[in-house]
Amino acid sequence: MKRIEEMSKKSKELIPPGLSFLADNINSKNNVLGESKATGAKWAKDLNIPKQGETIFFAGCGYQFTKKLESLMGLVRGMDKSAVGAELPMAFAGFQKKLGINVAGIYGKITARGGDAEAQPLVDAVNVLKALGVEFGYLGEDEPCCGGLLHYIGLEQDFAKNANQVYKNLKSRGVKRIIGIVPSCTYALRELIPPHVSGYDIQVKHFSEVVLEKMASREMRFPKEIKVAYHDPCQMARFLGLTDQPRQILKAIKGITLVEPEWTSKEWATCCGGGGGFEAVFPELSHVLAVNRAKELADTGAQVLVTHCPGCIMQLKGGLKDLGKEEVEVLDLAQVVAASIGV
């Protein structure tokens, strides 16, 4: 116990390097990857969503920066496998110093190659909500980062500070209700932020809950007959307790046959290996876990894996690639619903 107190006085020395990089981005740039917020919000520019509203759609960092995250993780994994990488997991500063490589420069090039933020699940989610008659706004570049990762890293004071800023920001724009899509942002907004903010009165719902409420009379048919396995993201299934909602939606779609892996579904679903910043500290191990999970799901014979988390999508794609099962597609639930109602 004494040693813990001593160590914590030296604060942050025990945080693995990959995580301090991500935490610094949230604290300084207000998103996980340290991108400019406007870059992230580009996906919405042609969708004519009001900038404000009592109900807002909360896009989160994950989907907006998927491309960049994919490229970055590819790079980091390569580093992790190499001898140097084993010693320096995503330790950007140290890595730079040791090899004389400008990692920030490489990273910048990758971001440029990624081009405009392609965030199809977000576009589809917005179109689905519109089609179902939901009225909402989107804050665009003014959308705050939920800061969830700060909490998971252990930087609770930073998280609390961020939580208050988030709340102030949202209240100043008259936000009363949030429709979240990224499971971890939704959980942070619904469960993690409130204890740090006095009088928190914003109602938070997840996209799948809203769709389920509104879809009743809607005819949904997927363009072709497919066998689908649903992957429950940890935060959806075990934190938000949303295991039935996505399944009810999928079952209501004609053309889709839902299959489940043996044992590992719903609250027993296996983590894709990308949880809580794990992929930043253990990129290679994270990939091993992604392959394991992809195999559990692919063994069902499904042609499409549907999930609902930008991290899981990235992990499962990587896993399938390694298994040589690239013919199995990975789609977000929002994409499937959009295709099924024809928006």
Add this chain to the structure above:
Amino acid sequence: MSEFTDYKKEIMDAAHNERIRVALSRAIKSYRSNTNDALKKFPHTIKMAEEVREIKSKAVGEMERLAEQASQAIEANKGKAYIAKTAKDALDIVDKLVGQQKKLIVKGKSMTGEEVGLREHLEEHGHDVYETDLGEFIIQKLGSRPMHILSPAIHVPKEDVAQLFSKITGKELSTDISTLVATARNLLREKYFQADIGMSGANVVAADTGTLFIIENEGNIRLATGAPPVHIALIGMEKLVPALGDAYKVAEVTWRYANYTVPSYVSLVSGPSKTGDIEKVTTYGAHGPKEFHVIFMDAGRTTLAKDPILRQALFCLRCGGCLYECPVFAVTAGHFGDKYFTGIGAVWAALLSDDPEKGAALAYTCLTCGRCKVRCPMKIDCASMVVELRRQLVDSKA
């Protein structure tokens, strides 16, 4: 970061070890199906587990009082009881009881023993120590360390065991498992009766009667604690519950989730062996041990019990069910661990073994995916504990 680097290399080597993965995937499959069947056959277990959580939650808050009460009960039963504040105190007590002269000691598997490095300590002091649990015996002879709390040799395939036993016996042994088991039986058989001292832990202790519950399948602990003239038990204070009735419940839930369904043996030990068969004169040391010593060890537990979130770690029954649900453990086995494994192992390493670096390395290896909680009969929220531990380790003081 050097400790972290070494640790990371260790778990990556494990993750690339195909044998660990194969052994674990078989174990996971069989655990899930056995436990599923056991819970179907004895469906009351689930409700009972909720009761046990209540019992443990309350007991953990009053460990010191329960240790006093249990000590008095054991003394009344003509045993000896000791309360050790630290791991070092516990080992000092053991040293005094064992004495300076070289002793032959037979040992049952004990996580608390593992926590304080009991076997290594005794060996360093020149004693001849035999682990009698088959898995632990294999680990001891291999000079390895346990990779699972209940199946310490979970990562060792039969080919390796055959090779090891061939070396020990000087005979060429096949990989036939029953031959290997019989070999271990023969190697250990006489030791129980030659031993000066038998050592064990306990799964749960009833404070009112001073009764130790020891659950097993092999029968080695019965022999190790029954045949030698002295029995010493080293027990973590979190194993104490108020009454005998509570202890039965804890024991049943433990074995059901520990993949035992119904264990072959449960030993209830409350005092030394005695008889009054000749003229009703009570005489100690009939067929069993003449001396019975119980050490209740604190070693950080009472401090941990005051932490509103991390205290859950003390509810752990050591059934090992969570390990089968951990995606990281599935590819690394006990390499993702210290004395105890996975996320909950991080709490034990940081707070009880007072090793914050190791605790941090383990805490950041936890996915915080939360599947262990779904399995845990005590519903220990490992993800929350790990996040809280990270906070205690890295959040700057206000």
